[in-house]
Every structure is written in structure tokens, then in C-alpha cells.
Amino acid sequence: MAQLSGYNFEDPLGYSGMVADMSGSVIDSYAAEGAIEFGAGVELGTDPDKQVATFAGGTFAGVAKFIQNEAGAYADKDTVSVVSSGRVIVDTLAVDVEAGDTAYIVDATGVWTNVSTDATEVGTFKTSGAGLVIVDLA
Numbered sequence: 001m002a003q004l005s006g007y008n009f010e011d012p013l014g015y016s017g018m019v020a021d022m023s024g025s026v027i028d029s030y031a032a033e034g035a036i037e038f039g040a041g042v043e044l045g046t047d048p049d050k051q052v053a054t055f056a057g058g059t060f061a062g063v064a065k066f067i068q069n070e071a072g073a074y075a076d077k078d079t080v081s082v083v084s085s086g087r088v089i090v091d092t093l094a095v096d097v098e099a100g101d102t103a104y105i106v107d108a109t110g111v112w113t114n115v116s117t118d119a120t121e122v123g124t125f126k127t128s129g130a131g132l133v134i135v136d137l138a
Contacts (some may be wrong), residue, residue, distance in 0.1 A: 014134045015039070016091040017066030017083075020126070020134040025086025027065060029079050036074040038066040039090050041112070041122065042082055047121040050079055060120055062137060063088045087126060087136050096130040102120030103135045 003133075016039025019025055019060040033045035033053040043058035045051025052061050063075060063085035074080045092112045105112060105117035112135070113119060 011133065013089050013127070015066045016089055016132060017020075017064055018089045019065065019083065020087035020089050021022055023087055026084045027086075028044050028082050028084060030060075030061070030082055032074045032076055032078045034076050036064045036078075036080055038064055038073060039088070039121055040064045041090075041110055042080065055107075055110040055120075057089045058121070060105065060122055062101050082117060082135075083137065085137050087109055089132055090135050091132055094130055096128075097125045097133055100127045101125045 030052040031050055032049040034056050040063070041055035042052040042061050042064050042084050043055045044061050062082040063082050065081035077088045089093060090112045090127060095111065095113045097114045101114035102121055103112065103123040104114065104116055104121055106119045108118065114125065123135050123137040127138050
């Protein structure tokens with residue numbers, strides 16, 4: 001039988017869109033207006049009381065929360081859980097951020113960044129790196 005020889009402290013945080021910890025969060029439900037990836041920033045949709053769409057420079061509503069499903073994303077008209085306040089894991093792709101940096105979403109692309117140019121401020125990064133990081137939504 002193999003023995004545990006140590007612990008790997010470099011395990012990934014989780015999945016994009018997962019709530020990061022047990023601190024307070026606000027999560028509301030909306031209908032998806034188009035397909036929405038887990039961890040994507042979302043904006044209020046055509047009917048702002050009921051719908052959200054992938055962020056494209058509109059009124060920021062929060063982050064599409066990760067759920068376990070076969071598709072790996074929300075489909076058009078699915079019920080979307082939106083984290084509007086609290087700490088959530090997001091994917092910065094190749095953008096390198098530092099803990100404490102202001103978190104922005106680029107208006108044209110929806111990419112998470114620490115650069116304010118043509119972007120909307122949404123919170124503060126709590127961890128550093130490129131890829132999966134934790135953001136504290138304002």
C-alpha cells in the first residue's frame with residue numbers, strides 16, 4: 001500500500017464560478033439570455049428584473065456561479081445563480097493579477113483584469129496569479 005509522502009500546497013483553487021469561502025455572499029437567480037460560462041461576469045439583460053447575459057459593458061450584475069451540470073455552462077433560458085457580493089473564483093486567463101489589485105472586467109470582452117482601460121470596476125482580487133484567482137465583489 002502506498003504511503004502519503006507529503007501534501008501538495010499547489011492544488012487548484014477550484015472551478016471558475018465557485019464561491020471561494022464561507023464569508024457572506026449574496027446569490028440571486030435570473031434567467032439566462034444566451035449561453036453563459038461559469039465564472040463569467042454577467043450584466044442585466046433585456047428584462048433587468050428577470051434576465052442576465054454575459055458581460056459586454058452593460059450594468060454589472062455579478063458572476064455566474066458554478067453548478068454541476070453536463071453542459072459545463074448555463075444554456076439560454078436556464079436559471080442562473082448570480083453571485084453579486086462575496087468572494088468567488090474567476091479565471092483571468094493569461095492576465096497576471098496581484099492580491100489587493102482592483103478587479104475590472106473588460107467591457108468589450110468580459111475578460112477579468114487589473115487594468116482600468118475600457119473596463120468596469122467590480123471588486124478586489126484576493127489572490128495573485130494568472131488563471132484561477134479569488135475576487136471579492138464590491
